[in-house]
Amino acid sequence: MNKTFIALSVAAGLALAGCSEAPQNSTETQTSAKTSVETGVTQTAEQAYLALVDRYFQDTLKLEPIYATFVGVNDYNDQFGGSLTEDYLKQRHDLNTRYLKAVKAIDRQALPAALQLSYDMFTYDRNVALTSETFPEHFMPMNQFYSTVISMVQLGSGESAQPFNTVEDYNNWLSRLTGFIEWTKLAQIRMDEGIASKVVLPRVLVERIIPQLEAQLVTSPQESLFYAPINNLPDDFSDADKQAVTDAYSKLIAEQLLPALTQLKQYFEQTYLPVARASDGWWGLPNGKVWYQHLANSHTTTTMPVDEIHQVGLSEVARILAEMDKVRQQVGFEGDLSAFFASLSSEPQYFFDERQGLIDGYMTLKDKINAELPKYFNVMPKADYVVKPVESFREQSAAGASYESPAVDGSRPGVFYINTYNLKAQPKWGMTTLSLHEAAPGHHFQIAIKQELTGVPEFQRFGGYTAFEEGWALYAEYLGIEMGLFNDPYQYFGKLSDEMLRAMRLVVDTGLHAKGWSREQAIQYMKDNSPMAESDIVAEVERYMAIPGQALSYKVGQLKILSLRAEAEAALGDKFDLKGFHDQILTSGSLPMAVMERKIHQWIAAQKA
Structure with a gap:
């Protein structure tokens, strides 16, 4: 799971067509008001839409229980979720099909x-999700960068979204961990299907995954990162409760998780x-170039x-090189x-000698930047953030930096x-x-x-576009x-x-996946055009x-925001207000590029009026 639980493969031509212009109304299928079968009460289009997307969000939480935990809903903390099961895949398809049909029955113009x-x-x-199903992403259920194993370690550390405050919390995690153990077996079945279909990871990425797994294979439960909550048992637990959860964790880790x-x-x-395949790019997979175009469009929402x-x-590389010179x-x-x-x-002189010096330097920068922000923003977050080093077990293959969102209830900073x-x-x-x-x-x-945000549907608060x-x-x-x-x-x-x-990234990502570049060719291109450390370049390319x-999303998204500004x-x-522009960008949640463009155009028209 990544920072905001954004799905990593979404959208293609069909999905994007829905964003290129406003949906058309059909008098045969859409109404501005409808009567609820259950209550007999006539709803406005607004009421119908809000009720629909709320039901969708609640149904999604049931289907994706770990997502629910990350958005602060603790009703499913004992569940891991089906994820790779046939039942899950069918439920996901039915969910998106059902809600796409239902939302089309609501008059957008009303x-x-x-x-x-x-x-x-x-x-x-919904269109994006349905299109994504046409590609066999579940045959490659993990990689060295986004891995269910890493996510579960982070959750189980007690320093992420999973709560460890009560005996029930501890038991919930044991139940969820049991589901994860089953997932490890199903993942192997899915990868076997991938092998049969020639949908497998490049060899070098498999070589990166093995040490990550090796790091979890300790000789005793007490050494496991999954044992961390036992080292931090709440003081208000009785001695009997402490002993019971300690025994249960030790047994599950030793007898089921580690094996x-x-x-x-x-x-x-x-x-x-x-x-594992010898090709480094998606072009080496069956239908790989079409699949990659789909991924490129989905991530950029263009x-x-x-x-x-x-x-x-x-x-852009040529322009920036000139600026660097x-x-x-x-x-x-x-x-x-x-x-x-x-x-x-x-x-x-350009580097720190000690790890803590680097962390302290970022804390100093935090204060300096925070002092400038009120000049540029009307709306600022209530939640704070802290600076932490990447955990030792994943630091060798992790990115140079990343961000994890704060707890929704304010109990944990970003x-x-x-x-x-x-x-x-x-x-x-x-x-x-x-x-x-x-x-x-x-x-x-x-x-x-x-x-x-308040006054917006929940899916807008917790969904997102890269x-x-x-x-x-x-x-x-x-x-x-x-x-x-x-x-x-x-x-x-x-x-x-x-x-x-x-x-x-625009050059290298497309080079790797559409133009037949090798890993080594991509690494050399980045060496030739930047001062990045080789270890960072290798991690980036992989x-x-x-x-x-x-x-691809970073530059494409930035260029669109700059062009709209x-x-x-x-x-x-003279009527342009930079704070007001930032308000428009930030106060509807994360938007596809075409929807963001439509919103700014409406704002410009309103400001003129």
Whole structure:
């Protein structure tokens, strides 16, 4: 599960068609009011729509119990969910089919403007989910970047969304863990089906998964990360309760969990690794290029052809390289740009000597950035965030940084994770831009504000689109220029370096999956065009191999937000209010690009009037 439980493969041509223009009304199927069969009461279109999407959300929580835990609904904390079962796949299909048909029976034009946008999002999501079913993603149920095993370790640590406050909480987790053990067996069955269908992971990614599993195979239950809640038993537990849950955890971990994880590791080593594919991109899978175009469109929430995305990337890389060279000249560096990259990537003054120094540096930056935010935003999140190092068990393959949303009930802040494994991959000159992106006013701002919205359907508060969320975070880096946070040319270079990463992703992701690039070719391209540490480049490229299309979202989303802002500034002139523009972007939740564009156009028209 990722930061906001956004599905990683959604949308294709059919789904996107629903977002390219407002849905058309049919007098035969749509009504502005309807009579409830159950109550005999006539509902307005608004009432009917709100009731429908509320039912959908509740049905989704039942189907996705771990998602329910992450959004603060604890009714299903004892359940793991079907996930890979045939019954689950059928229920998911029926859910989306049923609700798509039901929402089309509601007259969109009879809804208030805000709910028309919501309607567009809801129909888009249902179409996207149904289209996604046509591709066999369940044959590859885990990878080194997003893994159910890693998610369960994080939940079981007691420091994530799963509560550990009562005896019932502890028993709930044991029940959920039992479901996870069953999942490990079903995952192997699904991967066997993938082997038969030639839908398997690249060999290098399988090689990354095996050490992650190996790290969980301890010699005693007490050494397991899943034992962590026992080390933090609440003080108000009776001695008898403490003994009972301790015994239960020890028994389950020793007799069921560790053997299941051992079997899963052996499966990857002995069965899956020998048949892993040699191709590094999605083109090597059956129908792979069509599947990749689907993923590219779904993650960007656009209809852009892959070739066009590749060309945008090449253009942006060239532009940013020119800006980087201006910085080189500004600081008086005498070598060429490659030598400047090498200097910034190797000289000791650009790096911390101690892990804690890096974390402390980000906490100092937090205060500096927070002081500027009221000048640019009317709406700010109530929830705070903290800075933490990535856990040791996943730091070798984790990204350089990531964000986890706060608890919905306010009991847990957002978390800005920093990977301290390789300090040479965390230069001081990259800190300002990374903080802007992951924390405030980037992911923390946008996601926390979304969760805190009132008066919008629940699916808007807890759903999301990568292009919007990552596009906003990259736009937040751009805002740092206006905030005066990049007056130091080295920090500005850091901003350019991070933007270069997102531009290179357009080239490399499409290169890997549509143009037949090898892993080594992708790594070399990134070496040639950035000062990134090689360990970071390798992790990035292998991430693109694991979750194709996701990395396209950042630049595509940022460019759309910037173009809409430029359009609003040109149309409104002196009437343009930057705080008001940010309000419009942030206060409807995460939006597909076409829906966001429609909302800003309506705002521009209202401001003119």
